[in-house]
Amino acid sequence: xxxxxLFTYIFIMWILLIVGGGLLVTIxxxxxxxxxxxxxxxxDSSIKxxxxxxxxxxxxxxxxxxxxxxxxxxxxx
Amino acid sequence: xxxxxxxxxxxxxxxxxxxxxxxxxxxKSLTKRNLVVKDYNRVGGAMLPRPGGPxxxxxxxxxxxxxxxxxxxxxxxxIMITTSIAFLVGLADDRKVLGGxxxxxxxxxxxxxxxxxxxxxxxxxxxxxxxxxxxELYLVLIIFIIPITGNTINSIDVxxxxxxxxxxxxxxxxxxxxxxVHNYDIALASLPLGFVSLAFYKYHKFPSKIFPGxxxxxxxxxxxxxxxVVGHVEIIAAIALLPxxxxxxxxxxxxxxxxxxxxxxxxxxxxxxDFKLMASTEKEAPITLVRLILAHGPMTEKEIGFTIFRLAxxxxxxxxxxxxxxxxxx
Numbered sequence: 001x002x003x004x005x006l007f008t009y010i011f012i013m014w015i016l017l018i019v020g021g022g023l024l025v026t027i028x029x030x031x032x033x034x035x036x037x038x039x040x041x042x043x044d045s046s047i048k049x050x051x052x053x054x055x056x057x058x059x060x061x062x063x064x065x066x067x068x069x070x071x072x073x074x075x076x077x
Numbered sequence: 078x079x080x081x082x083x084x085x086x087x088x089x090x091x092x093x094x095x096x097x098x099x100x101x102x103x104x105k106s107l108t109k110r111n112l113v114v115k116d117y118n119r120v121g122g123a124m125l126p127r128p129g130g131p132x133x134x135x136x137x138x139x140x141x142x143x144x145x146x147x148x149x150x151x152x153x154x155x156i157m158i159t160t161s162i163a164f165l166v167g168l169a170d171d172r173k174v175l176g177g178x179x180x181x182x183x184x185x186x187x188x189x190x191x192x193x194x195x196x197x198x199x200x201x202x203x204x205x206x207x208x209x210x211x212x213e214l215y216l217v218l219i220i221f222i223i224p225i226t227g228n229t230i231n232s233i234d235v236x237x238x239x240x241x242x243x244x245x246x247x248x249x250x251x252x253x254x255x256x257x258v259h260n261y262d263i264a265l266a267s268l269p270l271g272f273v274s275l276a277f278y279k280y281h282k283f284p285s286k287i288f289p290g291x292x293x294x295x296x297x298x299x300x301x302x303x304x305x306v307v308g309h310v311e312i313i314a315a316i317a318l319l320p321x322x323x324x325x326x327x328x329x330x331x332x333x334x335x336x337x338x339x340x341x342x343x344x345x346x347x348x349x350x351d352f353k354l355m356a357s358t359e360k361e362a363p364i365t366l367v368r369l370i371l372a373h374g375p376m377t378e379k380e381i382g383f384t385i386f387r388l389a390x391x392x393x394x395x396x397x398x399x400x401x402x403x404x405x406x407x
Contacts, residue, residue: 005369006320006323006366006369006370006388007388007391009323010319010320010323010388010391010392010395011395013319013322013323014316014319014395014399017312017315017316018203018204018205018399018402021203021204021205021206021312022203022205022206024201024203024206024209025203025206025207025208025209026206029209045211045213045214048211048214049213049214049217052214060326063326064330067326067327067330071364071369071372
């Protein structure tokens with residue numbers, strides 16, 4: 001059937017979204033920064049934001065690699 | 078609940094009938110004023126009226142105002158204001174060719190009413206794992222969501238009927254998901270989006286009688302974005318949009334910068350002698366969803382549209398499965 005690699009790609013994106021969400025909720029969200037007085041909250045949010053952005057970059061990198069792998073034949077055409 | 082069901086039927090009918098009745102009048106008016114553009118994929122290159130955004134916005138406002146009269150809420154106000162501003166951004170782009178960065182920045186501004194009205198809860202919910210409270214980060218997320226959904230729908234508006242047909246599938250999936258997560262008020266507010274898209278599809282499907290233009294595509298995409306925020310269904314909404322997200326992702330990763338489609342040097346698809354579409358062999362041509370679909374060989378515009386709809390239905394099914402998973406915590 002035409003488009004099977006695209007269905008596969010969408011399915012992999014879905015799995016990665018769920019796994020990424022799991023990482024955010026279980027590992028990154030509980031991180032708590034203390035010992036910096038009034039800037040604790042700001043530092044805490046900034047670090048979490050930085051990690052979240054890094055995760056998005058990693059997600060894009062993985063999707064890009066999977067794209068090349070799945071669509072290698074099509075792209076080389 | 079019975080009241081809400083009756084109101085749901087009323088606003089769905091208003092949304093559908095408004096667009097269904099106004100679009101032929103808009104087609105006549107635009108044609109009379111020579112506001113037409115060439116349909117490059119049509120044999121002979123027919124001139125079609127554009128934009129269809131005004132009838133889409135009229136359908137949305139008529140139905141949402143009716144809903145607001147029955148059940149006033151800041152969420153419905155946020156939907157109407159943000160969608161209207163996004164329409165104006167699109168209309169400006171329809172009238173005058175603006176730079177690649179204009180739309181994302183202007184659409185980011187469209188998100189401000191959501192923040193000012195406080196029509197959001199700063200929790201990001203994930204399937205199976207629960208939610209995270211991100212008060213500051215969520216504001217940044219709101220600013221990003223509207224440009225992303227608006228431009229994503231705009232970027233898939235490449236063939237007859239694709240943007241409106243795709244939006245019909247994605248928005249009904251979103252409405253079903255909102256019901257599943259028991260967010261009935263926003264599910265009700267999201268109904269007009271599906272019915273407006275469906276009514277517009279009647280005139281936009283192959284062979285198109287009108288193009289939505291940037292005002293139409295941005296109106297639909299932005300309304301989808303606001304519903305995502307006020308309905309707290311960010312992840313589910315992203316999943317329902319995956320085929321369009323892939324299109325944007327493939328385009329951006331091949332051109333490596335934010336540009337307008339009209340600025341690209343080589344077209345990703347070309348015509349065969351019998352006027353089917355086939356993937357371009359030019360190295361400078363960007364990779365798009367349509368180009369990948371055509372990698373197997375030439376297809377008609379209608380066949381490509383239906384392939385995209387099958388992908389949209391698959392994503393819609395995944396979104397609905399995800400909404401069931403929101404209630405499960407491991």
